[in-house]
Amino acid sequence: xxxxxxxxxxxxxxxxxxxxxxxxxxxxxxxxxxxxxxxxxxxxxxxxxxxxxxxxxxxxxxxxxxxxxxxxxxxxxxxxxxxxxxxxxxxxxxxxxxxxxxxxxxxxxxxxxxxxxxxxxxxxxxxxxxxxxxxxxxxxxxxxxxxxxxxxxxxxxxxxxxxxxxxxxxxxxxxxxxxxxxxxxxxxxxxxxxxxxxxxxxxxxxxxxxxxxxxxxxxxxxxxxxxxxxxxxxxxxxxxxxxxxxxxxxxxxxxxxxxxxxxxxxxxxxxxxxxxxxxxxxxxxxxxxxxxxxxxxxxxxxxxxxxx
Amino acid sequence: xxxxxxxxxxxxxxxxxxxxxxxxxxxxxxxxxxxxxxxxxxxxxxxxxx
Numbered sequence: 001x002x003x004x005x006x007x008x009x010x011x012x013x014x015x016x017x018x019x020x021x022x023x024x025x026x027x028x029x030x031x032x033x034x035x036x037x038x039x040x041x042x043x044x045x046x047x048x049x050x051x052x053x054x055x056x057x058x059x060x061x062x063x064x065x066x067x068x069x070x071x072x073x074x075x076x077x078x079x080x081x082x083x084x085x086x087x088x089x090x091x092x093x094x095x096x097x098x099x100x101x102x103x104x105x106x107x108x109x110x111x112x113x114x115x116x117x118x119x120x121x122x123x124x125x126x127x128x129x130x131x132x133x134x135x136x137x138x139x140x141x142x143x144x145x146x147x148x149x150x151x152x153x154x155x156x157x158x159x160x161x162x163x164x165x166x167x168x169x170x171x172x173x174x175x176x177x178x179x180x181x182x183x184x185x186x187x188x189x190x191x192x193x194x195x196x197x198x199x200x201x202x203x204x205x206x207x208x209x210x211x212x213x214x215x216x217x218x219x220x221x222x223x224x225x226x227x228x229x230x231x232x233x234x235x236x237x238x239x240x241x242x243x244x245x246x247x248x249x250x251x252x253x254x255x256x257x258x259x260x261x262x263x264x265x266x267x268x269x270x271x272x273x274x275x276x277x278x279x280x281x282x283x284x285x286x287x288x289x290x291x292x293x294x295x296x297x298x299x300x301x302x303x304x305x306x307x308x
Numbered sequence: 309x310x311x312x313x314x315x316x317x318x319x320x321x322x323x324x325x326x327x328x329x330x331x332x333x334x335x336x337x338x339x340x341x342x343x344x345x346x347x348x349x350x351x352x353x354x355x356x357x358x
Contacts, residue, residue, distance in 0.1 A: 021348070023342070026341060169330070171334045173337045173338065174341075175337065175340045175341055176341075182337075183333045183334060183337070185326050187323050192313050192314045192316060194319065194322050194327075195326065196329050198333065215326070
């Protein structure tokens with residue numbers, strides 16, 4: 001009994017279809033402010049000096065409280081080139097309310113009276129409202145900023161308003177499956193300064209390359225390559241062509257089953273490493289080290305995080 | 309010493325220039341996918357002629 005010939009595999013057709021780009025159905029890019037997200041994750045971990053203890057308690061599905069203690073030296077500004085530090089201790093109380101995915105309320109207050117607050121609210125399916133504020137007892141030192149983010153089919157646009165007559169707008173859009181182009185414009189009314197910036201981002205499954213330039217003189221290039229499932233290598237080039245400051249950084253991000261190790265070295269003679277290890281469910285151990293050989297400033301920190 | 313504030317008229321002129329450049333750049337980005345789509349479609353048509 002003759003059987004019919006099985007149909008040809010669809011993989012070839014799918015592969016052929018993949019090569020043709022549908023320019024009218026492009027993906028939505030990531031937000032403009034997160035353009036260098038992968039590089040920031042590897043090259044700018046949350047380094048600290050001294051002892052840090054974080055305790056998070058979930059009261060229910062949406063509401064949680066946070067207690068943080070940080071004890072260690074704090075750098076004070078000085079006229080000389082030498083680094084001057086004084087021992088300090090901070091206690092920070094925080095609360096977080098997350099009504100996923102529409103509403104996020106986040107607040108932190110320190111013992112010296114400084115308050116940080118953040119709000120994120122989805123006004124509609126495509127429009128998001130964000131606000132953040134830093135309030136302090138010192139006069140004229142408080143700041144606030146509000147954002148309106150609009151997400152289109154293949155673009156994102158954002159408007160910003162801040163105190164001090166600060167205005168900003170940004171736009172980013174996909175032009176191919178892997179390439180996004182963006183721009184921003186800003187106005188600081190208090191200083192009567194305006195600026196414009198351009199950005200580009202090219203990302204594949206294994207690598208991300210980004211570039212950004214602004215009329216303030218800032219040039220920022222970054223490249224992140226995923227070497228394997230566990231290892232990512234990152235590099236960044238930052239310069240200001242008005243003040244002639246140049247910095248090149250190289251870093252790695254090593255993710256293992258129980259821990260994550262990140263490190264970097266840059267052209268200013270600064271070497272840093274950051275280790276997060278999960279000792280148990282809800283218990284994390286943190287080691288932080290930063291050696292600035294040029295300034296002779298060496299920082300070492302350790303911490304514990306309790307609760308997820 | 310404090311930095312002198314730029315003249316108000318000059319600052320506003322610069323702001324308008326930056327806003328115009330930003331708007332032009334947004335228009336260019338917006339048009340690019342349609343141009344690429346047109347070019348790819350045209351190329352396909354040429355293939356059909358073969």
